[in-house]
Every structure is written in structure tokens, then in C-alpha cells.
Amino acid sequence: MPDGSSQVDPSPVTLRTLRRMARERAPFACLTCYDATTARWLAQAGVHVLLVGDTAAEVVLGFDSTVHMPLDVAIALTAGVKRGAPRTLVMADMPFMSYQADDAEALRNAGRFLTEGLADIVKLEADASFAPLVRKMTRVGVPVCGHVGSLPQRSGLTGGYTSRGRSAADAQRIVDDAKALEGAGAVMLLVEAVPPQVAAWIVEEASVPVIGIGAGPACHGQILVLQDLLGMTPWQPRFATPVARLGEAIATAARTWVQRVAQREASAHAYELAPGECLPIQGEQPRSSPAGIGSTVDAPDSAFPKRAADET
Ligand code: KIV
Numbered sequence: 514m515p516d517g518s519s520q521v522d523p524s525p526v527t528l529r530t531l532r533r534m535a536r537e538r539a540p541f542a543c544l545t546c547y548d549a550t551t552a553r554w555l556a557q558a559g560v561h562v563l564l565v566g567d568t569a570a571e572v573v574l575g576f577d578s579t580v581h582m583p584l585d586v587a588i589a590l591t592a593g594v595k596r597g598a599p600r601t602l603v604m605a606d607m608p609f610m611s612y613q614a615d616d617a618e619a620l621r622n623a624g625r626f627l628t629e630g631l632a633d634i635v636k637l638e639a640d641a642s643f644a645p646l647v648r649k650m651t652r653v654g655v656p657v658c659g660h661v662g663s664l665p666q667r668s669g670l671t672g673g674y675t676s677r678g679r680s681a682a683d684a685q686r687i688v689d690d691a692k693a694l695e696g697a698g699a700v701m702l703l704v705e706a707v708p709p710q711v712a713a714w715i716v717e718e719a720s721v722p723v724i725g726i727g728a729g730p731a732c733h734g735q736i737l738v739l740q741d742l743l744g745m746t747p748w749q750p751r752f753a754t755p756v757a758r759l760g761e762a763i764a765t766a767a768r769t770w771v772q773r774v775a776q777r778e779a780s781a782h783a784y785e786l787a788p789g790e791c792l793p794i795q796g797e798q799p800r801s802s803p804a805g806i807g808s809t810v811d812a813p814d815s816a817f818p819k820r821a822a823d824e825t
Pocket of ligand 1: 545564565566567568569579606703705726736737738
């Protein structure tokens, strides 16, 4: 399990790791992630599971709903995350209409997430009616996480994202969904936006790891949308208290860049003409660099290999 010093314990996070942690009641940490660079940092911090969520439609592509997530983009982003964090379990969210219309198409799309997308597991927003599809997927070797409770891909039906399971009848429905999906072979469950008692009930009934989002502390693993956790989104759901104000930090850094550009301090470390070369125009002499300009934040070599251009 990566713990920030992956050299010490380089074993990859697998389903087996998560099953053991669930058995031992050691909570595991999951976050959404959509790119290789961020994936490297999150892996280095010891995050166990990276979900390439269809929330990419919102936080990466700027749509107002996850239903807009394009399948090919989701597959490409998933592969990027896995390349950035090869030893972390990477879960791919199957986008709206990539698995609902037709089982054969769903199987082929799930297969693409594993082969082209390098995913370790796919996640479907599902209720018990999807159990036959989950059975077909697991029969051919696709590991499936069944996402129950609040299902954002159905938010069009309710007019927005909503919580679920707040009545005894609805709680029972969600527990039944979870049981049906596990019974069909789902190797993991994710439960979203339900009262903690409902999640605890699912954990009690399930024999696979259960990840929660806004579902209370009983779940074996916990997940948030990364941009919510980092304080980059304009608002966060009530269960996603940010631990940083990265949005403001980015704006401050960008303001500094705007100033540097305006003051012609950008690109202070310029390349030099090869010895003996001269040009018909006399370029402006580079200014000497003020303290800090051009310096880079120290990053561990293993996490951030130098780009080729840096070597020359
Ligand atoms: O797409 C996503 O990010 C998700 C999480 C909210 C669990 O499904």
C-alpha cells in the first residue's frame, strides 16, 4: 500500500488489498482524479483508489451535469490516471448511455475501459435491474463496482442531485439494490448520499468493500470529488468540507504570472544563441532574474521525471 514513501512498501493496491483492509476495518481513501500529474501526487500521498469519475464532465469539461461525459474522453482520461499512478487501484466510471441501452455494447465499452483505459475496475450507477448486466460483465472477467443510492446520471428525473434512502421504504430499496448487484458478482459497492444508518446497513449485509460518499463513517472506504476537497469548486456538497483553498492559491499564482509578464520578467532564463552565431536583429538583453523567478518547487524525481527539453 502506498503511504507516501512508496519505496518502503512498493506493493500495488489491488482488490485483495481493499478486501483485507475492509476485513481489518482499516478505512481506505479514495479520490476522483482525471489526469496523470495529479494521479502521481495522490498516489504518493497514499490514496488507495483513484476514480476517474464522470464528474469530469463537470470539473474538467465544464458541463453542468455528468450525463455529458463522452465515452472516448473518459477512456483516455482513465489511461492517463493509470499511467500516472500505476500502483494505485484505478476505477473508471462508465458514462451515461455507455451501458444502459444494450448489454453487448455495455460489455464492449467495459472492455475498452480495461484494455485502452488501463482501468482495474469499472463502476456503474445501477439498481437491482442491472444485476443481469453485472453478471454478464463479471462472467467475462470485468470487475464491477455497483454504485447505489443517489445516482447522478438520473438527476434529470428529479431536477437535480438528491439524497436517497431517507424513508424506511427507500432505504430498503437501496439495500436490496446493493445485495442484488453483489449477488450478480459486483466486487465492490459505492453508496452515495444516504443517511449513515443506510450505509451501515449495506456494510452489514455486504461481503465486498463498500465505498461511501456522503454516506457516513461506516463504509470501508471514503471518496470525494478531488476539486471539492481542494476548495476549487464554487460550492461543495455538505459532506465535502475542503481541506485546502487551492482555487485561491491558483488565482494568486496566476496573478503573479500576469504581473511577471506585464513587467517583462517572464522567461528570464532564456536560451542563448549557439557560440559564434549572430542575428540581423539585436535582441533585448535578458534581465537578471529577481529572487525566486524561474525557481521551481522541488519535486521528487521519481514522481516527476524531467521533461526532455529540460535536459538540453
Ligand atoms: O463521478 C464521480 O465522481 C462519482 C463520485 C461522486 C463517487 O461517481
